[in-house]
Amino acid sequence: MTPALRKVALSMAAPLLAFGVAGLVTTLILLGAGDKPADFWNTILSWPENRNLVNILNYSAILYLSGLAAAIGF
Amino acid sequence: MNLFNIGVEGQYIVATFAAAVFAGQAFLPGAFNTMATIFVAMAAGAAWAGIAGLLRVTRGVSEVISTIMLNAIALALVAYLLRRAGSREGQAIVTDEIPESSWVPNISLFPDSVTKFFGLGVLAVVAGVAFSILLNRTRFGFNLRATGQAETAAVASGVDVKRMVLYSMLLSGAVAGLIGMPQLFGSSHQYGSTIQTGIGFTGIAVALLGRNSPWGIAAGALIFAYLTEQANPLGIVAGISPDIIAVTQGVVVLSVVIAYEVVRRYRVSLEQQEVAQALSEEPEMQEATR
Numbered sequence: 078m079t080p081a082l083r084k085v086a087l088s089m090a091a092p093l094l095a096f097g098v099a100g101l102v103t104t105l106i107l108l109g110a111g112d113k114p115a116d117f118w119n120t121i122l123s124w125p126e127n128r129n130l131v132n133i134l135n136y137s138a139i140l141y142l143s144g145l146a147a148a149i150g151f
Numbered sequence: 152m153n154l155f156n157i158g159v160e161g162q163y164i165v166a167t168f169a170a171a172v173f174a175g176q177a178f179l180p181g182a183f184n185t186m187a188t189i190f191v192a193m194a195a196g197a198a199w200a201g202i203a204g205l206l207r208v209t210r211g212v213s214e215v216i217s218t219i220m221l222n223a224i225a226l227a228l229v230a231y232l233l234r235r236a237g238s239r240e241g242q243a244i245v246t247d248e249i250p251e252s253s254w255v256p257n258i259s260l261f262p263d264s265v266t267k268f269f270g271l272g273v274l275a276v277v278a279g280v281a282f283s284i285l286l287n288r289t290r291f292g293f294n295l296r297a298t299g300q301a302e303t304a305a306v307a308s309g310v311d312v313k314r315m316v317l318y319s320m321l322l323s324g325a326v327a328g329l330i331g332m333p334q335l336f337g338s339s340h341q342y343g344s345t346i347q348t349g350i351g352f353t354g355i356a357v358a359l360l361g362r363n364s365p366w367g368i369a370a371g372a373l374i375f376a377y378l379t380e381q382a383n384p385l386g387i388v389a390g391i392s393p394d395i396i397a398v399t400q401g402v403v404v405l406s407v408v409i410a411y412e413v414v415r416r417y418r419v420s421l422e423q424q425e426v427a428q429a430l431s432e433e434p435e436m437q438e439a440t441r
Binding site: 130 | 153154155156159162214260261263265266267268269272274278279282299319320322323324326329330333334337350351353354357358360361363365368369370371372373376377378379380381382384385388390395398400402406407410411413417418
């Protein structure tokens with residue numbers, strides 16, 4: 078693996094790992110509570126309709142400003 | 152610079168309220184009112200954050216504690232002032248509506264969609280660009296990063312740490328003041344007791360997820376917004392409470408902190424191996440050249 082490629086892979090590894098763990102924990106909680114994880118994943122991973130896409134963009138813009146405000150101090 | 156502004160939520164509430172009251176008075180016509188209001192929001196957010204900044208530099212009060220406490224005070228203070236400045240509308244108390252000439256038109260992204268993109272959503276792009284220029288291309292940004300990474304080195308090179316703390320607190324508050332603007336000018340047009348809360352706290356999670364880089368925060372914000380929006384129909388479609396997604400988001404933040412540390416250690420051990428390998432090869436090369 079070239080150093081540049083490895084750098085990209087390493088920087089992507091942490092977020093991917095985190096989402097994998099979070100997905101696993103969520104699935105376990107759903108199983109424990111007696112809900113069907115398949116229903117959950119089908120809903121979450123289905124492609125959003127256009128009006129939902131707009132909502133997502135609107136909310137991201139607001140969250141982005143909020144994240145930026147917090148990040149200035151970090 | 153190791154400054155934890157946990158008070159984004161309070162700054163956002165105070166700033167949005169101040170902005171709504173100011174815009175509702177319509178001191179200025181049309182777009183001038185809009186621009187002045189955005190300025191008022193930034194000033195109000197900065198002022199609220201400035202309290203914590205001043206306490207930190209003059210009295211050494213930890214900004215983590217003071218900003219958390221200021222969140223509670225902000226909520227109570229605005230609730231109190233809202234009864235003075237606002238009027239009752241159904242179940243909620245609201246401020247005077249912003250005159251229609253000052254509204255910012257929303258952008259229709261899809262012809263078949265009933266929802267539209269907030270016109271002031273572009274503030275996010277503007278703020279993102281300004282943030283990366285400030286951090287990477289200015290002396291202030293350099294000092295800010297230097298103070299965060301090695302405070303003693305920064306002090307030795309003449310950085311006034313107290314001033315940097317105060318400035319970054321004010322700046323953080325000013326950006327927090329912008330959070331409410333897209334919604335205020337795009338859909339609500341007034342401040343009401345039904346204002347969306349919790350955005351400031353989610354922002355901290357987004358910043359952690361994005362490692363404080365402008366692109367990282369953008370990715371984090373998109374993912375969190377996606378999860379929240381996609382979880383909405385969970386109750387109807389699958390009979391699962393949408394609250395589960397907040398658990399997922401929380402676990403993401405918790406595990407991303409751990410994952411970054413794991414990856415950092417792996418990277419360090421890789422580098423050590425490389426250096427060790429390079430050093431062990433070196434004597435042979437010297438032999439060969441001899």
